[in-house]
Amino acid sequence: MNGLELRAIVLGSGAGGGVPQWNCRCRVCRLAWSGDLRVRHRTQSSLAVSVDGDRWLLLNASPDLRRQITDTPALHPRGEDRQSPIVAVLPTNADVDHVAGLLTLRERQPLVLHATRSTLDTLAANRIFDVLAADVVERRAVGLGEVFEPLPGLSIELFAVPGKVPLWLEEGDVVTDLVGEGTVGVAVEGGGRRLLYVPGCARMTPSLEARIAAAHVVLFDGTLFDDEEMIREGLGTKTGRRMGHMPMTGPGSSTEAFAAFAGVRKIFVHINNSNPALIEGSPEADRIDAAGWDVAFDGMEIVA
Amino acid sequence: MNGLELRAIVLGSGAGGGVPQWNCRCRVCRLAWSGDLRVRHRTQSSLAVSVDGDRWLLLNASPDLRRQITDTPALHPRGEDRQSPIVAVLPTNADVDHVAGLLTLRERQPLVLHATRSTLDTLAANRIFDVLAADVVERRAVGLGEVFEPLPGLSIELFAVPGKVPLWLEEGDVVTDLVGEGTVGVAVEGGGRRLLYVPGCARMTPSLEARIAAAHVVLFDGTLFDDEEMIREGLGTKTGRRMGHMPMTGPGSSTEAFAAFAGVRKIFVHINNSNPALIEGSPEADRIDAAGWDVAFDGMEIVA
Numbered sequence: 272m273n274g275l276e277l278r279a280i281v282l283g284s285g286a287g288g289g290v291p292q293w294n295c296r297c298r299v300c301r302l303a304w305s306g307d308l309r310v311r312h313r314t315q316s317s318l319a320v321s322v323d324g325d326r327w328l329l330l331n332a333s334p335d336l337r338r339q340i341t342d343t344p345a346l347h348p349r350g351e352d353r354q355s356p357i358v359a360v361l362p363t364n365a366d367v368d369h370v371a372g373l374l375t376l377r378e379r380q381p382l383v384l385h386a387t388r389s390t391l392d393t394l395a396a397n398r399i400f401d402v403l404a405a406d407v408v409e410r411r412a413v414g415l416g417e418v419f420e421p422l423p424g425l426s427i428e429l430f431a432v433p434g435k436v437p438l439w440l441e442e443g444d445v446v447t448d449l450v451g452e453g454t455v456g457v458a459v460e461g462g463g464r465r466l467l468y469v470p471g472c473a474r475m476t477p478s479l480e481a482r483i484a485a486a487h488v489v490l491f492d493g494t495l496f497d498d499e500e501m502i503r504e505g506l507g508t509k510t511g512r513r514m515g516h517m518p519m520t521g522p523g524s525s526t527e528a529f530a531a532f533a534g535v536r537k538i539f540v541h542i543n544n545s546n547p548a549l550i551e552g553s554p555e556a557d558r559i560d561a562a563g564w565d566v567a568f569d570g571m572e573i574v575a
Numbered sequence: 576m577n578g579l580e581l582r583a584i585v586l587g588s589g590a591g592g593g594v595p596q597w598n599c600r601c602r603v604c605r606l607a608w609s610g611d612l613r614v615r616h617r618t619q620s621s622l623a624v625s626v627d628g629d630r631w632l633l634l635n636a637s638p639d640l641r642r643q644i645t646d647t648p649a650l651h652p653r654g655e656d657r658q659s660p661i662v663a664v665l666p667t668n669a670d671v672d673h674v675a676g677l678l679t680l681r682e683r684q685p686l687v688l689h690a691t692r693s694t695l696d697t698l699a700a701n702r703i704f705d706v707l708a709a710d711v712v713e714r715r716a717v718g719l720g721e722v723f724e725p726l727p728g729l730s731i732e733l734f735a736v737p738g739k740v741p742l743w744l745e746e747g748d749v750v751t752d753l754v755g756e757g758t759v760g761v762a763v764e765g766g767g768r769r770l771l772y773v774p775g776c777a778r779m780t781p782s783l784e785a786r787i788a789a790a791h792v793v794l795f796d797g798t799l800f801d802d803e804e805m806i807r808e809g810l811g812t813k814t815g816r817r818m819g820h821m822p823m824t825g826p827g828s829s830t831e832a833f834a835a836f837a838g839v840r841k842i843f844v845h846i847n848n849s850n851p852a853l854i855e856g857s858p859e860a861d862r863i864d865a866a867g868w869d870v871a872f873d874g875m876e877i878v879a
Contacts, residue, residue: 287681293644294659294684296652304651312645334678338642340597341616347608348600352809355598367706371678374638374671377591380598397701402671505656 275322275424275462277575282339284567285313286494286543287368299549309551315368316470316541322424322461329360336372359421361385363455365393377402387452388412425461432456433473435515464575470541473515475528488575493539496546497521504545526562538565579626579728579766581879586643588871589617590798590847591672603853613855619672620774620845626728626765633664640676663725665689667759669697681706691756692716729765736760737777739819768879774845777819779832792879797843800850801825808849830866842869
C-alpha cells in the first residue's frame, strides 16, 4: 500500500434527461416536479474517480457537468487564477448524455481527453467540440483492453459490453447486441482496489462475469426497472433490450445475473426517470434493496 | 389591447462559463466559490419570453438549460405524459453558450427552432444536434429584418449588430466589427410593448440607436465592466472589443452610449464572471446603478 485510496463520487445518477426530465410528466417526474421528497432530483450520468483526492478523472461528461462541478467541492478550482482538479476525462461513448459536458470544459484549461477511436472520430466530425482547443486539450485514443494511467496510481481499462450505437447515430436496422467500441465498460484500479463502471449494458456475458467476480465495487446500468417499462408507462415504443439496457428485474435482468456475486458491492447508476425504484419506499425500491443493491444518488461518495 | 402582456424571464444572466466558471479563481469567482452572498451564482445566457404566460419562446439555449427549466416553474411541463410550455427556440448565433442547450431539448418534444441560415448551417454541420429529430423539431430559417410570429401575438425581428464569428469558428485574422448574421439582436413585440435583446454587441450604431429609442426595455451586452478587464485580471490577452463586446464603462461604452435614453428600462445581461459589477455593494455595482442600469440575475422577471 502506498497511501492511495480508490474513491469515486457519483456526479450524476440519472440516465439521459435526468430526473425530472424537462418535458416529462411520468409518475416519477410528476413527484419530482411537485417537490415530493420521496423522489430525489438526479442529474445525468457521470462519475469522478481519484486515488489521491486531489486529481480527478471524469468518466463521462454529462450535459449537467457545470452544475455537478459547482455541487461537488472536491472539483472546485483551488489556488490562484485558473485551475481545476479535473485533469482527465473519459467518455465511454458518444451518447449526448456522455459527451455534451465536454462543452463545459472549455476556457483553455489543460486536460487530457481519453476515448476510443470511434468516439474521437465522432467528436472530430462535430466541430463544436473544437472549443476544447487542440493546443491545451490533448485527445488520446485508447484501445479496448489497453491498460493506461490517466492519473498517477490509477489504472484504467476499457472493455466492450453488448450494446448499440448512440441514438443520434442510428441508421436503418439497429443491432442491440453489438460488442465493440460503441458501448464500453471501464475497469478502474487503484490503491489495491477494483471498481467497474458499466453505465450501459444489453446483456451479461461470461467475460463480464469474470470481471465482476474480481471487482470490489460495480456501478451498473440501472436504466429500467423492467423490460416493458417504457411501453407500459406510455413513454415510448421500445423495450429495454431494444434500447440496449438490461432491466433491473425479470428474466435476463441485472439482479438475476448478479445474484452469484454476494461479495461485490453493487450500485445502480444511469437510472431513467421512468424507473419506479427512484421512488423511496416504493415496492420497487424495496425489492432492489432486498436484492442487495444500492440505487445511486447525486453526490454519493464511494470508497472502493 | 387584447389581454396579452409581454413578459420575460432571465433564465441565465451570466456570459459563457457562468458564475462561478468551472476553472476560475478570479476575484468574482473566488467569492462565489466561497459562498459569499455578495456574488449570486449565475447560469449562462438565455431569456424566455411570452405574451400569454402559457407558451414560451427561448432566446438562446444555454448549456445550463436543464437546470434553468427546473428552476423556473413557468417552464415546467403540465398535464399528462410529455409536454412543455417551451414551443419555440431562437438561438441568436452559434456560440456554444447559445446553442449547447438545444441538446437538452431532445426526447421527441415538438418544437420549432428559428435561426438565421448561417446558424442553421452550423447546426446541420454538427450531427450531434440531430438529437432534435427532424420529424418533431422543425428548423425554420429567419432572415434579418423579417418579422415573424413564433407565438400568437408575439412578433420577432432579428437585426444585425457589430460583432464577430463564434470563438470556435475563428480562423486567421478576426474581424470584430462584422455586421451580418454572426451577431444579432432580437426585437420582441407583444401586447403593445417592445423589448430589445442584444446579448453581444461590439459598438453602437445609428440604426441600433433608433431601435433603442423606440423600445420600452433593453437587455444589453454586459459582458465586461471595462475594455481592459480580462488583461488586467490576468484572465486573457484580449480587450473587450477584440472579444466583440462593448464594455459597460469608459470610452465607447454602453453606459455612455445609452445616456440619451432616459425613458428606456436598461438591463445588463450576458455578464462575464470577471465583471466586478457582479459584486453587490462594490463601487462598480454602485456606478452601474447610478447610471440607471439594472444588472440581471437568474430568475429575474420583467413585465415590459
